[in-house]
């Protein structure tokens with residue numbers, strides 16, 4: 142019997158390919174190809190499986206172009222790039238990759254937090270420029286990390302990882318979330334719940350870990366920057382549109398906050414020109430989960446979701462189990 146046809150929008154990694162190849166006849170796009178929307182719509186015409194990344198969108202238009210599609214497995218935990226309701230209507234199972242990237246992403250939020258407060262990137266540029274005159278008492282003074290207050294916006298899997306790391310730096314950890322965690326978990330994580338306004342007023346570091354949803358779009362905008370400490374840093378490893386970039390640039394220009402360290406942007410790969418030239422900003426190219434171990438686990442997880450479907454099991458990370466009951 143012939144295997145179902147699949148399209149993977151990147152070559153993935155050998156362990157993930159091995160799982161997928163077992164079940165499907167896979168057309169892998171090359172890295173250099175970086176599939177365009179036009180090409181993607183063409184290549185999904187007769188596929189049953191799509192393994193794809195957050196740089197592509199699965200929406201009504203794509204689903205209409207892929208009438209045989211049964212499963213769309215994104216290699217990411219965030220699924221703001223997929224219209225899950227439209228998938229359900231068309232009986233397409235959507236899956237993501239939660240859990241395997243928590244520590245790697247929390248590590249990176251921490252990397253940004255430390256780098257911005259201790260002005261690491263500015264220092265690196267100075268040394269490379271060959272103009273650094275040598276040690277001096279008041280050079281590139283930053284702010285301490287240990288003993289400060291960090292505010293975590295979204296205490297889900299990754300937010301909790303950030304909280305755990307803060308203990309090692311003897312920090313006060315505040316969090317806000319639409320769902321308050323249990324008192325027992327608050328105790329275990331050493332975190333205090335604060336409504337967002339109070340968290341913004343009290344934190345020296347505000348780090349974002351909410352998904353991009355209708356009500357988290359521009360969660361941090363002009364009114365929020367007004368509430369933050371003048372000495373505060375904003376860290377965003379969640380999704381770009383959670384922060385209103387125009388408002389961020391304005392806040393930095395007006396020195397409402399001390400700086401920002403960003404991994405994600407409103408219109409990737411475009412970066413707001415007002416951010417590019419600023420020294421009080423660190424700009425990372427969306428690499429919070431980019432360790433070889435974790436990216437491999439993510440690809441394997443996506444492939445495992447696909448394999449489960451063809452082995453007659455429920456894909457472990459189905460976002461719309463309803464689609465299975467048809």
Ligand SMILES: NC(=O)c1ccc[n+]([C@@H]2O[C@H](COP(=O)([O-])OP(=O)(O)OC[C@H]3O[C@@H](n4cnc5c(N)ncnc54)[C@H](O)[C@@H]3O)[C@@H](O)[C@H]2O)c1
Pocket residue numbers: 218219220239240242246294295296297298299300317318319320350351352353354356357378379380404405427428429430
């Ligand atoms: N930069 C990267 O490479 C990278 C890597 C991994 C994840 N992410 C992003 O991080 C997000 C979080 O991942 P996670 O696995 O921790 O998700 P999660 O679902 O475990 O946690 C999200 C938390 O946000 C809370 N939340 C949702 N809406 C809220 C609102 N309006 N106000 C306050 N809290 C709200 C939820 O209750 C939940 O506790 C992902 O959705 C993804 O977009 C980015």
